Each structure stands twice: as C-alpha cells, then as structure tokens.
Amino acid sequence: QVQLVESGGGLVQPGGSLRLSCAASGRTFSPYVMGWFRQAPGKAREFVARIRPNGSIYYKDNGKGRFTISRDNAKSTVFLQMNSLRPEDTAVYYCAASETYGFPSSETDFDFWGQGTQVTVST
Numbered sequence: 766q767v768q769l770v771e772s773g774g775g776l777v778q779p780g781g782s783l784r785l786s787c788a789a790s791g792r793t794f795s796p797y798v799m800g801w802f803r804q805a806p807g808k809a810r811e812f813v814a815r816i817r818p819n820g821s822i823y824y825k826d827n828g829k830g831r832f833t834i835s836r837d838n839a840k841s842t843v844f845l846q847m848n849s850l851r852p853e854d855t856a857v858y859y860c861a862a863s864e865t866y867g868f869p870s871s872e873t874d875f876d877f878w879g880q881g882t883q884v885t886v887s888t
Contacts, residue, residue, distance in 0.1 A: 766793075766877070767794075767876075768790045768876040769861070769879035770788050770880070771858065771879045772789075772880060774882030774883045777885070780849060780850065780854055781850050782848045783846075784845070784846050784847070785845040785847065785860075786799070786844055787801075788842050790879040795818055796816035796818055797823060797862040798814065798815055798816070798818065798863040799843040799860065799861070800815040800816075800860065800862075800870070800875055801845045801858060801860055802875075803854075804881075805809040805855060806855050806856075808856075810872055812871065813827060813845070816834045818887060824883055831849045833845070834846075845860075851886060852882075852886050854884050854886050855887070857882065857883050858881060860879045862877040863876055
C-alpha cells in the first residue's frame with residue numbers, strides 16, 4: 766500500500782500561482798509513476814500530468830505550458846507547480862501512484878490515490 770497526502774491548495778486570483786505537493790509513504794516511492802488529476806464540480810475527473818520514475822513527463826493540454834510536474838524521490842514527494850491560473854482550473858486536485866510500467870493516463874491505470882486538495886481560482 767502507498768498512502769498519498771496532498772497539500773498546497775487554496776484560493777488564488779486569476780493569473781496567480783500555486784504549488785501542490787503530494788507526500789507518499791508506505792512503500793518505496795521511486796518505482797511508481799506519479800500523476801496529477803483534477804475534478805471540477807459536476808465534471809468527471811481528468812488527467813493533468815504524469816512523471817515516470819526516469820523523470821520523463823507528459824502533460825495533457827489542460828495544463829501544458831502553465832503547469833510543471835516534478836518529483837523528489839529522496840523525499841517521496843511529487844509536486845505540481847501551477848502558473849497563470851484561470852477560473853477554469855478550479856477543481857479538487859488529486860495525486861495518484863501507478864504500478865504500471867508504461868504510460869498511464871487514465872484513472873484505471875492508477876492504483877493509489879490521495880484525498881485531494883481544493884484549488885479555487887477566483888477574484
């Protein structure tokens with residue numbers, strides 16, 4: 766089992782920035798593919814970005830050019846730096862860990878989930 770705990774959410778004005786963190790515990794962190802998802806009110810959860818153990822990164826269009834995913838294996842933590850935030854980025858953001866050795870990008874590809882952290886972009 767891997768336990769994931771997100772932090773760093775909050776209220777920010779349009780154009781602002783937030784840095785989300787996700788701390789993992791329970792198992793060795795480095796072999797997992799780590800991902801970020803988000804779920805806006807009334808919408809399905811959607812994939813945002815992933816980072817593989819070797820550091821390779823993939824972004825979905827919703828955050829490309831504005832979001833940066835990174836990981837610190839020594840601290841068992843994955844980050845999501847979000848810049849130029851827009852009201853449509855308002856959502857609960859979840860981190861997830863996948864045991865799949867590949868290129869996971871759907872909910873079913875990920876095995877462990879955090880509880881989520883709320884991000885609200887508003888004036």
